[in-house]
Amino acid sequence: CGQVLNLVGISSHIAIFCQVMAMDPAVGILEPPPEFVNSAQSPNSMHPQQLIKGLANDPGSNSCFLNSAVQLLWHQELFQTGLNQLTSHLCSGHRSCVFCALKVVFTQLRFSDRPTLDAGVLRSALAAQFSDRFQLGEMDDSAECLEQILGRLHFHLVRQQQPQQQCTAGHCITHRRFGMDIQEERACPRCGFVQPGPRFTQLTHYASAGALLSQLRHMGIGRANPSPDVFGLGLRKVAGAGDLRACPKCGGGGGGGCLLLRRKLLSRPDLLCLGLVWDSDRPSGADLGDLLANVGSTVTFGQLFDWSLDSGGPANPASALHLTAVICYSSRHYAVFLRHRSANTWSCLDDSRVTPLGPNWCPQVVDRCVANRYQPLLLLYARDPKHCTPLDLTAAPRRTELISQPMAATSTQSAASSVAMPLSSAASSSQQSARLGGAASYISTRKVESILRLQRVHQIESRKAQQQQQQQQQQQPAFSSTGGRQRDSGFSDQLEASQP
Numbered sequence: 001c002g003q004v005l006n007l008v009g010i011s012s013h014i015a016i017f018c019q020v021m022a023m024d025p026a027v028g029i030l031e032p033p034p035e036f037v038n039s040a041q042s043p044n045s046m047h048p049q050q051l052i053k054g055l056a057n058d059p060g061s062n063s064c065f066l067n068s069a070v071q072l073l074w075h076q077e078l079f080q081t082g083l084n085q086l087t088s089h090l091c092s093g094h095r096s097c098v099f100c101a102l103k104v105v106f107t108q109l110r111f112s113d114r115p116t117l118d119a120g121v122l123r124s125a126l127a128a129q130f131s132d133r134f135q136l137g138e139m140d141d142s143a144e145c146l147e148q149i150l151g152r153l154h155f156h157l158v159r160q161q162q163p164q165q166q167c168t169a170g171h172c173i174t175h176r177r178f179g180m181d182i183q184e185e186r187a188c189p190r191c192g193f194v195q196p197g198p199r200f201t202q203l204t205h206y207a208s209a210g211a212l213l214s215q216l217r218h219m220g221i222g223r224a225n226p227s228p229d230v231f232g233l234g235l236r237k238v239a240g241a242g243d244l245r246a247c248p249k250c251g252g253g254g255g256g257g258c259l260l261l262r263r264k265l266l267s268r269p270d271l272l273c274l275g276l277v278w279d280s281d282r283p284s285g286a287d288l289g290d291l292l293a294n295v296g297s298t299v300t301f302g303q304l305f306d307w308s309l310d311s312g313g314p315a316n317p318a319s320a321l322h323l324t325a326v327i328c329y330s331s332r333h334y335a336v337f338l339r340h341r342s343a344n345t346w347s348c349l350d351d352s353r354v355t356p357l358g359p360n361w362c363p364q365v366v367d368r369c370v371a372n373r374y375q376p377l378l379l380l381y382a383r384d385p386k387h388c389t390p391l392d393l394t395a396a397p398r399r400t401e402l403i404s405q406p407m408a409a410t411s412t413q414s415a416a417s418s419v420a421m422p423l424s425s426a427a428s429s430s431q432q433s434a435r436l437g438g439a440a441s442y443i444s445t446r447k448v449e450s451i452l453r454l455q456r457v458h459q460i461e462s463r464k465a466q467q468q469q470q471q472q473q474q475q476q477p478a479f480s481s482t483g484g485r486q487r488d489s490g491f492s493d494q495l496e497a498s499q500p
Contacts, residue, residue, distance in 0.1 A: 052340075053109055054116045054352035063123055064351055065142040066134075068336040069149060070119050071349050072325045072378075073102075074109050075338050077385055078270050082173045088397040089156040095121070096128035098152035116352040122149075142327050142334045143275055143378045147203050150174045157397065166201055170392025178203045181267035182305075186259035188247040195248075195259060199266075204273040204378070205304065209283075211238040212276070213291055223289035226362065229314075231296030232303025235274070239263070239304075265301050265308040270388045272299070272321050272381040281329075285370050292366045292376060297323050299381055321381035323361065328374035335374065337365055 052075075055067040073079050083106065089099045101122040108117045126134040126145070129152060134140050154174040158167055167175040184197030215234045221227045245259045300319050301308035310319035326337045335350040337357075346365050348355040358364040369376070 052338075052347055052349070052354050053112070053114070054349065054354050056116050056118045056120075057351035060137055061120075061123075062137060062139040063119065064334040065140050065145050066119055066123055066126070067351055068142045068327045068334040068349070069146040070102075070105060070122065071336050071338065072146065072327060072380060073149070074106060075325065075340070076271065076380070076382060077341070078177055078382065078388055079173065080106065082177065082391050083153075085391060085393060086157065086171065086173065086396060088400045090159055090397070091156070091400050091402050092129070093402060096125055097156070098122070098125045098129060098149060099156040101125035102149065102153070115354075139332060142329075143204065143273075146273070146327075146378070150178060150203055166199075169395060171394075171396035173391060174203070175201070175267075176269070176389075176391055177271045178269055178273060179267055180205065180265060180269055180272075183264040183266055185262050185264070186245065187262055188250060188259055191247060191250040193247055193249040193259075197261075201267075204275045206275040206277055207235050208238055209276040209278045209291060209375075213287055216290060216294055221290075221294055223286075223293040223366075226293040228294055228296040231294055232299040234294075235299075236304050236306075262306040265305040268301075268309045268389075270383045272301070272304075274379040274381065276376055276379070278375055278377075281375070282373070283375060285373070288370050288373065288375065289366065292369055293362050295323065295326075295361070295376070295379065297361055299323075317384060318387040321383050323379060324382045325380040326365075326376050327378040327380075328369060329377050330372055330374045337369075 055063070055070060057063045057067060083102070091097045091100060094100075101124070104121050105117075105119050123134070123136060126148070127136050130148065133148070134145065151174070154167065154172055157174075158169045158172050166181060167179065170176065172179075180202050181199070182202060183199045186195040186197060187193065212234055215238050216222070216230075219227075219230065219234075221230065239261075247259050298314045298320050300312075300314055300316075300321065301310050302313065302319065310316075312319050314320045322341075324339050324341065328335050328337065335348060337346060337348050339346050339361075344359050346357040346359070346361065348357055348365075348368065357368060368374070
């Protein structure tokens with residue numbers, strides 16, 4: 001039986017390979033040109049602009065969200081090399097296996113000389129795997145699509161249904177490259193009491209764009225006077241702010257202490273997905289300019305978390321992560337901005353349109369985003385490949401096993417799926433996720449809780465800014481003896497108290 005099953009798996013891969021080489025009209029696979037097949041020249045040795053190809057988005061297909069996610073993965077050298085090393089997996093069959101479909105799309109991007117390709121085979125596989133998301137012709141969220149693709153790759157390699165489970169497999173490209181193993185705890189800075197929290201794994205680190213903007217402006221930073229070096233520290237400040245609880249040992253209020261949220265990163269991923277949650281789908285040009293101009297080109301996990309395995313700051317090449325891709329959203333449409341590492345140039349990939357921009361993030365990319373009202377939703381940072389650990393293929397599958405039916409995966413409607421969602425909508429989504437129960441709703445429930453906390457922080461910041469503005473209108477601002485404005489001792493002191 002095992003030999004027969006292995007033969008079936010081999011025949012399935014032969015069929016997929018034949019589709020790639022012979023152009024199956026039903027699936028839309030493109031034929032690689034003979035000069036690429038017969039030539040010894042590697043595509044990586046070509047000029048960077050020749051490697052960038054667009055992806056088709058026909059009228060009514062609404063595939064811009066998928067195209068942005070695919071382009072982001074394809075242009076990451078670490079991910080592309082790792083996926084190329086993985087040859088066997090648990091296959092869910094023709095037209096429904098995300099692993100096989102992604103391999104087919106990457107083969108087209110590598111060998112085809114056509115300027116515009118089609119990722120429809122991956123769209124069909126996602127539609128077959130998820131009954132409530134990513135259906136043909138329907139619009140969806142690009143960040144959610146990226147996470148679900150990574151989750152399915154995890155299942156095809158490790159046979160775990162839920163990617164939020166702690167994965168120790170050395171060949172799992174999802175967790176070795178993207179997985180953040182986080183341990184939460186709450187500590188009282190007054191009495192030293194520590195309350196242990198949950199331990200979980202996340203693929204994307206979310207932050208509130210509104211709270212981050214408020215924090216940057218509180219520090220006197222904007223588009224006119226940017227300071228990208230403080231971007232990582234600003235993210236850590238807004239991540240734990242607004243979630244203060246009374247200390248059970250020394251009490252809260254009346255001079256008592258409060259528990260501050262602390263996060264420890266117990267893993268060392270090579271890629272960082274940073275998601276920004278907006279409370280409006282039409283932010284002003286000033287908000288976009290102030291935020292985009294202060295996006296750090298380099299961050300470290302030591303800036304984002306209270307403790308991490310990386311030592312040293314951005315000056316340490318082994319711990320520095322560099323900005324390589326940004327997925328943006330505007331008027332129900334997604335586009336991705338990519339930086340080619342070897343040429344050090346930025347390009348805008350808007351479906352089939354590929355537009356070179358220049359070597360600098362600011363002002364070239366920033367000006368284009370502000371002019372087209374592009375909201376940054378997902379930022380991808382990558383470690384230098386010289387300082388990354390290769391995948392351990394010792395326990396990787398040696399042969400492809402074919403399952404009889406596709407896995408009927410479900411993707412719950414999370415709050416992160418919407419670019420702009422009111423608080424009531426997030427609460428109803430949380431109740432919907434809670435009704436599903438079990439591990440299947442764990443990720444979506446955590447996202448909803450995280451985004452609700454981020455929205456509460458932004459509301460606190462907005463009320464505080466309004467109160468300060470009203471006070472300034474009623475009376476003249478007070479100045480200290482040193483000539484500077486007296487620092488507000490409210491919410492900002494609580495943010496600074498959370499720093500080590």
